[in-house]
Amino acid sequence: MANIQFKGIHKSFGSNKIISDFNLKGKEDEFLVLVGPSGCGKSTLLRMIAGLEKIDNGEIFINDQKINELHPSKRQTAMVFQSYALYPHMSVFENMSFGLKIEKRPKEEIASKVKEAAKILKIEELLDRRPKELSGGQRQRVAIGRAITRNPKIFLFDEPLSNLDAALRAEMRVEISKLHNQIKTNMIYVTHDQVEAMTLADRIVILNNGNIEQVGTPDEIYNNPSNIFVAQFIGTPKMNILEISEENMISENILKLFGLEIKFNNIKFEKTKHYIGIRPEHLKFNQKSDFTFNPEIELIENLGNEKIIYLKKDKDQLNAKISSNTEISNKIGFNLQDLLIFDKNKIRIKL
Numbered sequence: 001m002a003n004i005q006f007k008g009i010h011k012s013f014g015s016n017k018i019i020s021d022f023n024l025k026g027k028e029d030e031f032l033v034l035v036g037p038s039g040c041g042k043s044t045l046l047r048m049i050a051g052l053e054k055i056d057n058g059e060i061f062i063n064d065q066k067i068n069e070l071h072p073s074k075r076q077t078a079m080v081f082q083s084y085a086l087y088p089h090m091s092v093f094e095n096m097s098f099g100l101k102i103e104k105r106p107k108e109e110i111a112s113k114v115k116e117a118a119k120i121l122k123i124e125e126l127l128d129r130r131p132k133e134l135s136g137g138q139r140q141r142v143a144i145g146r147a148i149t150r151n152p153k154i155f156l157f158d159e160p161l162s163n164l165d166a167a168l169r170a171e172m173r174v175e176i177s178k179l180h181n182q183i184k185t186n187m188i189y190v191t192h193d194q195v196e197a198m199t200l201a202d203r204i205v206i207l208n209n210g211n212i213e214q215v216g217t218p219d220e221i222y223n224n225p226s227n228i229f230v231a232q233f234i235g236t237p238k239m240n241i242l243e244i245s246e247e248n249m250i251s252e253n254i255l256k257l258f259g260l261e262i263k264f265n266n267i268k269f270e271k272t273k274h275y276i277g278i279r280p281e282h283l284k285f286n287q288k289s290d291f292t293f294n295p296e297i298e299l300i301e302n303l304g305n306e307k308i309i310y311l312k313k314d315k316d317q318l319n320a321k322i323s324s325n326t327e328i329s330n331k332i333g334f335n336l337q338d339l340l341i342f343d344k345n346k347i348r349i350k351l
Contacts, residue, residue, distance in 0.1 A: 002063050002076075002153035002186050003028050004049070009058035011044055011210075018044050019210040022058070026188075027202070031180050033189045035197040036207035036233075042190045046156050049188065050079050062153060073103075078147035079156040082163060084139045086131040086146075092118075093127040096146045110149075117148040120182065121175070137168045144179070157189040161196065173199055194234050198222070206230050228275060228346040237280050237308060237319040239340075244274040258293040258313050266351045267341065274349075275342040280308070282338035283320035289333025297330065 009022035018041045026032055034042040047053035049060060051072030060067050067075050078099075086095050093114055100110045118124045121141045131139055140160055147155055157176075161169045177200055180187050191197055197204050198218045206213045206221065206229075213233075214226040225231035225239075232238040248256045252268045255261075257276060295318065299310040302324070309320040309328065320332065341349045 004154060004186065004188070005061040005064075006045075007059045007061070009045070009048070009060065010056045011041070011048065011053070012056055017210060022210070022212065024205065024212065024215065026186065029184050029186055030202040031177075031187045031189065031200055032203055032205065033191060033197045033201035034205050034207060035191055035194065036213075038192060040207040041210040042192075042207050043158055046079070046158050046188065046190050049075075049154070050077050050156055051075055052079075076153040077156055078150040078152035078154075079158065080140075080143050080147050080160045082159040084131070084143045084163075086139060086142060088131050090130070091127065092123065092129050092131075092134070092142050092145075095131070095142055096127075096149055099146065099150050113149040113151070114145075117145040120148065120179065121145050136164050137172060140164065140172060141175075144176070148179075148183070153186065155185060155187040157187065159191055160189075161191075162193075169193075169196075176200065194236070198234065204234075206233060224348075225340070226348050228277065228342050231277050231340065231342075231348075235279055237321060239277045239279050240283075240318045241342075242276045242278075242316050244276055246271050246273070258291075258295075258316070260291050260293060262291065262336065262339075264336075264341070264351065267349065273344045275346060277340040277342060278334055278338055280319040280321040282334055283311075283318065284333045285320070285322060285326055285329055285331070287333055290335045292331050292333040294330050295332055297328070300328070 004026040006022050006024045009019050011019040022045065034045060036042055044053060048055050051070065055068055062075065087098065096114045096117060097110045100113060118127060121144060123138060123141050123145065126134065126138060134142065161172050164172060173196060189200060201218055203215060203217055204221050205215050208229055214221060214230045221230060221234050225234065228241055232241065242257065244255055249269055249271065250256055250261055253265065254263050255269070293313060295311040295313040297309060298312055301308040305324055307322050307324055309322065311318040311320060311332065341351070343349055
């Protein structure tokens with residue numbers, strides 16, 4: 001068992017600030033996913049844990065041991081890279097055993113660990129092949145197997161599935177999740193793919209410009225986003241956000257939205273700009289709802305099991321997501337409980 005803790009981490013490249021005062025305490029054996037747009041600092045954090053990148057300020061602890069100055073080989077971490085990083089002239093067995101050979105482990109121990117990892121990953125029949133003879137998914141299994149043989153306290157995954165096609169990514173997500181359940185070791189996983197984050201994580205850390213926007217379970221992140229950035233980053237299509245100006249405020253707790261007067265019992269609005277959010281899947285056709293309105297349908301995308309409906313109501317653009325067997329009409333409904341309210345700074349107002 002292991003846990004990791006970050007205290008006041010800062011990292012810059014020249015004048016470009018990448019990480020700003022990053023603080024986080026992990027939990028034992030959890031699957032922690034760092035997610036955010038390109039350039040937000042998530043891979044840099046992973047490389048600082050591994051010792052591949054120097055920390056400017058702050059401290060990282062693994063099991064209460066400060067690791068800032070430890071050599072990468074002494075940190076008891078193992079990293080799986082996006083590019084697989086396999087030696088092309090070596091067999092699968094040799095690639096998986098390379099780290100153990102460097103540590104001068106006994107041959108019997110090396111063979112045992114490699115065979116055990118290969119069995120877990122179902123690549124026993126591939127041990128004599130070279131990387132060029134493997135598919136992308138098989139190469140990624142070998143890279144993960146190489147990490148397993150090290151028996152690390154913490155696994156570090158740096159966008160390991162981004163080079164795979166969509167079907168294989170889905171398959172490997174399941175395999176990585178099963179692996180975590182089987183070996184019960186901390187995993188820190190970096191991705192920009194919200195589907196990977198939602199399906200793999202025990203907890204998600206959403207990063208933006210080197211700062212933590214929110215930390216929580218997938219359900220917490222999806223149902224209770226702390227701000228508009230989080231609300232729109234998680235969910236496909238992204239959450240509809242509507243700007244509400246002072247002229248839309250009928251009173252301190254009544255807003256005008258889609259031509260409707262909507263009363264909120266647990267809030268008093270200030271006379272300033274606000275934002276209302278509603279997820280596409282919460283806009284309903286032909287269902288009993290608290291409120292209904294008549295938008296213009298601009299486009300329908302048929303995705304097989306579901307449809308994305310592009311709508312317009314006055315100056316507002318909206319998306320609705322419905323099952324493919326739902327009958328489409330010109331009347332859309334929504335429930336009051338599905339509306340999220342954000343203040344002028346785009347921070348969520350809890351009702």
